[in-house]
Amino acid sequence: MLNYIIKRLAIAVPTILVLIVFSFLLMHAAPGGPFTSERAVPPEILANLEAKYGLDQPLYMQIWTYIKNVVFHFDFGPSFTYKDRTVNEIIAQGFPITLTYGSVAFVFAVIVGVSLGVAAAIYHNSWLDYLAVGISIGAQVLPNFVMAPILVLIFTLWLGWLPGGGWENGEVKFLIMPVIALSTSFMASIARIMRSSMLEVMNANHIRTARAKGLPTRQIIFRHALKPAMLPVVSYLGPAFVSMITGSVVIDMFFSTGGIGLFFVNAALNRDYSVMMGITILIGVLTILFNLVVDIIYAWIDPKIRY
Amino acid sequence: MKTNLFISAAACALLAMPTMAATPMEGEKLAAEQVYTYRLLDDIKSFDPQINTDVEGSEIMRDLFEGLMNEDATGGLVPGAAESYTVSDDKLTYTFNLRDAKWSNGDPVTANDFVYAWRRLVDPATASEYAWYMELMGVKNASKVVKGEVAPDQLGVRAVDDKTFEVTIDTALPYFAAMTVHGSTFPVNQKVVETHGSEWTKPGNLVGNGAYVLTEYRSGERVVRERNPMYWDDANTIIEKTVGLIVNDENIALTRYLAGEMDQTDIPAGQYPRLKAELPDDTYSYPRSCSYIYWFNQGEKGNPALKDARVRKALSYTIDREVVVDRILQGGQYQSYNFTHQKTAGFELPEIDYASWTQAERDAKAKELLAEAGYGPDNPLSVKISYNTDEAHKKIAIAVSQFWKQKLGVNTELANSEWKVHTTNMQNGDYEIARYAWCGDYNEASTYLDLMTSYSGHNVSGWSDPEYDKLMKDSKTMADPNPNYAAGEQLLADNMVFAPIYQYTGIIMLKPEVKGFPIDNLMQNWYSRELYIVEK
C-alpha cells in the first residue's frame, strides 16, 4: 500500500511539470496579452510593462524562471491584472473560501445523497422511493446557473430570509445558498448511484443469508450492506470533485463569495498569465491528491483490491 | 453649468471659488445611519492611483485621494487640493497653490507629494499603463521619461515651495487644469509608498489625502471606505461609510437592490421602462460621456467593399437608430449621427445631413448608393460584424444585421469573441466591421475628436486625412474651437469613417433617500463626500 502511494506521488511530479509547460504554452498562444486594453497601450509603455513582468524574455526562459520560482521559492509571481497583489495572496485569500463552501457542499451532498439513496433502496417501490428518484431526476440536470438566480429570487427577494450574496467569513446564512446551488446535482447523482448499488447489494447472497438468519434489518444494512454499496459512490467522488471546482465559478459569480472559481475564468479572459497558472497548478495538485485519497478509501472499503 | 469652462480655467486666478461638499437642503432630515452601499461590477484591480486603469477604480481613488482640481455636481471645475492656480502668459506654465491639508496619517500634503506622484506615473520602473495620460497632458519631457531617454526627475514639474506646485507643458492646452481631475494625477505619500513597497495599498497601510480611508477590502466580495477625520473639509462630510459590493451578474445585483441590500445598482439593458413604471423615484437616466460606433475597416486586411464610401454610407444609413435606442436599449440613450457625445461641455452639435432625414429617406438613399457601388440582388454584399461578448452588444449586432439583410439584402456574418481577442483584432486592423465605444477622459470634445487623427494610436479605421489632423491641431490654441470641431465631424460624416450608433446614458437604480448624486455630471465623477442620506 505504502509503495503504491509513493509510486503515485512520484508520477505526480512529472504530471505537474507537464501541466505547467502545457498550460503556459497554451496561454501564450492565445491572442492578446495581459496589457491589451481598450486604449491601445503605446509601444514604449508596453515595453516598460513587459520588462517589468519579464514578458520580454524568450518563452523558454519565462517557463524556466517560472518553474524555478515556484519550486524553490514557492512564489507564483505577481498578478498581471490585480497589480497590487501577488498570486500567492490571491490564492491564500480565495482558496480557503472555495475550500469551505466546497467541502461543506461535498459533505452535505454525500450525507444527504447516501441517506436518500439508502432510504429509497430499503423502501423500494414505495412513495419514498419514487419521491427520492423524482427529486434526483429533477435536481441532476438543472444547471446551477439557473438554480442560483432562482434561489436568490426566492430566499432574498420574496422571502427575505437570506442575504443575496457575500461571504462574511463563512457565516452560516451566507453559506446556505452557495452550498445548495453547488451540491444539489451531486447530491442527486449520489442518491441515484447509492440507490441502485444498494439494491444490488441487498440482492447479494451474503445479505440474503443474513436475512434468512433473521438478523434485524437495521443491523444488516449498517453492518453488512452499507460498506460494499458505497463503492460506486466512492469512485464517483473523484470526478465529482473536479466538477465541483468548475461549479464554483458559477457560485462565485452569482453569490459574490470571493473564491478562486471566478478568478479562474477571469484570469483566462484577462490573460492574467500568473493567476491562471497558479490556480491551474493548485487544481491539478488537488485533483491528483484527491484521486489518490479516493483510491485509498476504495482499497480500504473493498477487500478484493490489493496494491 | 453651460458657460465655457476653458475660458474660466484660463483666467488668471480662481480665488474664492465655491468648494463642494454635501449640502442638505432646508427641511431635509438626515438619516441616523449614513452608509452608502453600491454595486461594483468587478473586483478592484488596484488601489494605487498611478496604476489604476478602470472606471470603478477611479471612483474609489476620488474618495481616497484628492487631486489638484475636482469637479462639482454639474462637471464644472472646482478647487481640490489646490486652492487656486495661475497660468503664465504663454500658457505653458501652471502654478498651483496648495491648501493646508493633511494626509490620513497626519503628514502635511506638500507640493513634493505631487512631484513624486507625477514622476512616478511616467517612471518606466512603475510601468504604469496610464503613463500616456501625462503625455496627453503634454507635460514637458513626459514622453522622453516614458521611453527611458531621460531620468524621471527631468519631468516638467517642480515644487517651488511646500505649498506651490509648478507644471510646465509643451504646448498650450486650454483644458489642462480640467485634466488634473483624473485619478492618475493624484498625489501619493512618498514616505508611505517607500516604507511599505508593494504592500502600501493594503487597508491599514494605505494613506491618502481624500475624504475617506480604505478600511476593508475583501477580494471578490466588497470594498469599504470610511470617513477620514484628517480631511481638510471633514466638517462638511456626511456619509460615514461607503461600501462597494462586488456583484458580477447584473440581474442578481438588481434582485439584491430590490431586496434592500444596496442603495445603487445598474439597470440591465431593456429593463428601464418597466422599472421606471414600477419605481419612478428609484430610476435615473442621465447622459454619460461615451459614444458607441461601428468601425468600418478601410485598411489592407479589411473587406475591400468597405473602401467605397458609398457602401459605408449605405450601411450606416440603414441602421435604424430609433429601434436601437427606443426598442433595444430603452434607457433614454441618444441616437447618434456624429462622434462627440452631444452633452459634452461647450460642444455644439454640428448639423449632419442624414440626422434630419426620416428613416425611410435614409433607407431609400442607402439603396441608391449601394446600387451605384455595384451591389444588388445579383451581386450581394457580404460583411462580417465583430463584437465582444456582452448581452447588449449582441442584441445591437443582431438588429443591425437584420436591418442590412431586410433593407439592403446584405449578408452579415456575426463574430462574437471575448474582449481581449476583439481588441487585439481591432488594433491589428484584422476585422471588417467592429463594435467599439469610446468614453471621454475629460469633459471636452477633443477627447473624442483627437482619436480620429492619423497619429492618435486609437484610430483603427485605416482612414486618415491631413485636413482633419490640421483641424484638430489648430483647435488647441483657438479661443472657440467649435468651428474646427464641427468641420471635423463633418469630414467624418462625409467619409462615414465609422457608423455612429448611439451616445450613452447612465441608467441606474438609486434609492430616493440618497441625495447629492451628480447625475448632471457627464463624467459621473461622484464623490462620497457629496452624498447624504435623508430619512425615509
Add this chain to the structure above:
Amino acid sequence: MLIEQDKMENLADALVAAEVKGRSPWVDARKRFFNNKAAVAGLIVLICVGLFAFLGGYFAKFSNDEIDFMVIGQVAQLGGPSISSGHYFGTDDLGRDMFARVVQGTQISLMVGVVGAAIAVIAGTLYGATAGYVGGRIDNIMMRIVDILMAIPYMFVLILLLVIFGRSISMLFVGIGLLSWLEMSRIVRGQTLTLKNKEFIEAAQATGVSSFKIITRHIVPNLLGVVAVYATLLVPLMILTESFISFLGLGVQEPLTSWGALISEGAGTMQYGTLWQLAFPLFFFVITLFGFYFVGDGLRDALDPKDR
C-alpha cells in the same frame, strides 16, 4: 451527472466474458431492453425530440434570426407564446421567434452531444485498444500520458481552446470530445489486455494480419457494447458541458443558438415577466438529458444482465 466508471467496467467484463465464451451478448439484450419501461420511455422521448429538431422547422412561421419589429421593445407584453401571432413559444428579447430558435438550438445541442460523444469514443477506443494491444513500454507511456492529462482541469483547457482558435461549432465538437476520451481509453485498454491472449487473436497474428487490422477488425468490434453504452451516457454530459460553455459566453455564434445559450439568456431575464424564454428550452433540455440517460442505463442493464 457523471458516468459510473465501476458499472462501465463491470459491463465491459461481462461483454468480454460472453465473447470469449462464444455467445453474443446482443441476442437477449434487445428483448431485455424493450422490457425496461424507463428505457423505452426514454427512447420515445428521444425520437420525439429528434423529430422536433428535424421537422420543427417546417412548422415555424419565422426564421430563427428574423426580428419581429412589431414585438421588439415590448416583449413582455406582446412577445408571449400565442398561436395567433405565430410565435408558439413566444419571442426572445429581440422579438425573434422562440419556436424557431428552440428548434435550431435543439439541432446544435444534439449535434454537439452526438458528435462530441462520437469523437470521445472513437479517440478513446483507438487509443486504448492500441495501448493495450501493443503493450510493454509503449503501453506504459501511453497510459502515463492519460494519467497526466486527467490531472488537467479540462474546463480551463476548453476555455483556452475556444479563445485561441475562435469559437466555431467544429472547435466546440473537437474541444468537448477530446476532453472526454480518457476514461474510455482506460476501459478499452483493460478489455483489450484480456482479449489479446485469446485464441482468435493469436490465430490472426499467426496468419500474418497486421496489428492495425487486428485492432480494428477483431478487438474494436468486440468492444462495441461498451462503446455504445458509453457513448449514449456521454451525450448528456457533452450537452451539459456545452451549456456551461454557452453560459460563459463562449458558445456558438449568433444567429445560431443552443440550449445552453437559450437557457442562460432565459435565466437572466426570468424575473422580468418573460418566463417562457427559460421554460421552453429548459423543458427540451431536461427531457432530452433524461431520455439519453434512461436509454443508456437501459442499454447497459440489457447488455449486462447479472443479478436479474
